[in-house]
Amino acid sequence: MDWVERMAELRQWSRGGVRAPHKPLLLLYALGRFQEDADGELAYSAVEEDLRRLLAEYGPPRPTTPAYPFHHLVGDGVWEVRSDRGPGSPGTGVRELRATNAAGRLAPELRTALRREPSLLGRMARVLLDANFPPSLHEELCEAVGLEAAPAEAERLAAARRQRDRRMREKVLTAYEYRCAFCGYDGRIDAVPVGLEAAHVRWWAFDGPDDVDNGLCLCSLHHRLFDKGVLGVGEGHRVLVSQRFVGHGPAARAQVTELSGRPLTGPQPGAAPVAASHRAWHTAQVFRGDPRPARAASSPG
Template sequence: MDWLERTATLRQWTKGGARAPHKPLLFLYALGRFQQDADGGLFYSAVEEDLKRLLAEYGPPNRTTPAYPFHHLVSDGVWEVRTDRGPGSPGSAVRELRATRAVGQLAPELRAALRREPSLLGRLARVLLDQHFPPSLHSELCEAIGLELEPTETGRLSPVRRARDRRLRELVLTAYEYQCAFCGYDGRIGAVPVGLEAAHVRWWAFGGPDDVDNGLCLCSLHHKLFDKGVLGVGDGHRVLVSQHFVGRSLAAREHVIALAGRPLIGPQPGARPVAAHHRSWHTSQVFHGTPRPGADLPRSRSREDSRSRPQVSPRTPTG
């Protein structure tokens, strides 16, 4: 049985590019628990809070009960559920899963395959990570789940449906003149930019093209916050900051909250700004909550000093 192919073709609800990572998150969680205890089952009542937290943090803005993937993953042949009544799931109702002491586990055939070939676990995890989450979130998602991958498992080991364009990073960084579109950071070591990344607006895992109008040059911090749904890009190509974000320090206020309502920095004339349909996808599928109103930038010495240095003026792209 080709477990990689089966993992790559999990049946999921899809409509208009909507994200539905509920099954992949449960599958990843189960792989992490298998690493820790290959024979242990996952009682729904014991893992419900863990799954809720994962769905809230890594799922789409609309909330869904973890009972949904706990029941429906059975249909993909990689998961089984049994209750006090015997084999089989009682359904996707939370009350029934709790009342019947439902316990889930990787399917027996898959557990046997993982014991025969331990490296399979890392390859399955890579399939799930590559197909459902951006690279900026892979390490922290594995840490949140308790999944440990060997260094040899960090390469692209999944069935690849399409290849990424390796030129995208250079094209996007050039379009934005090697500075973060949110904060203007432009650090270099010699001639080499450091801490600058090309972010997909519509995630590559969800059909986002490797095109400049689906990209943003972002510093490492703002790339992570963008992919986590803390930051977004709204109408007029202005920065959105989620009201769910809380930060009381000067750093949090200056580097995140104060961005609310600001125009993007770039792209340079002649480069295509982020396309409206990619912005719309990110806002509906990744950005969490309601945007904050525009905020004034807290005064600080670093900001005052920066005003004496030449800068590229922020502008609102057209098109």
């Protein structure tokens, strides 16, 4: 059985660009726990809050529950659940899982394969990360689930895997004249740009193309906040800032809240701005909550 291929197939239930990374998040968490204790079970009542936090931080902006993947992942053949009622999930509800002392773990065949071939775990984790999350979140997500960093070079899946355009970064940074589209940062060390990255608006994992009209040149901070749903791009190519963001210090105000309503810096004339369809996807699938009202312009003294 090709377990790496099985990980990639978990995407098939996420249709129409809708983000639903419930199963991948539970699997990443389970792989991390497997590294700690290959024979241990995950009691739902003990891991519910961990899963809830993961879904809140890395899941879709709409409300969700950790009971969903705990129950439904059984049908993918990689996860098993038992409870006081015996083998199998007792139901989809939080109360049912708690009341019956439900516990889950990786399927027996998968546990056997991981023991036999330790490198398989890293390859599986890499596929789950690549297929469901942008690269800017991979390292911190591994840390969040207690997973040792997956190897950078994973076993390539066959023709089903798209190839990235390695020119994407250079094309996007050139279009935005090597300035962060949100704050204008344009730092260099000698002649080399530093701290500037090409962000996909519609994530590559969700069929976002490697085109300039799906990219933004962002500094490292704003790239991370953009991928976490703190920042977005609204009508008129103006910066959106989530009302859920809280930052009281002057740095948080200057770097985040005061960006609300600010027009993007760039792209240069002749370069394609962010396409409306990609902006709409990010607003629906990544941006969290409602945007803050635009900061009012100071009246002349």
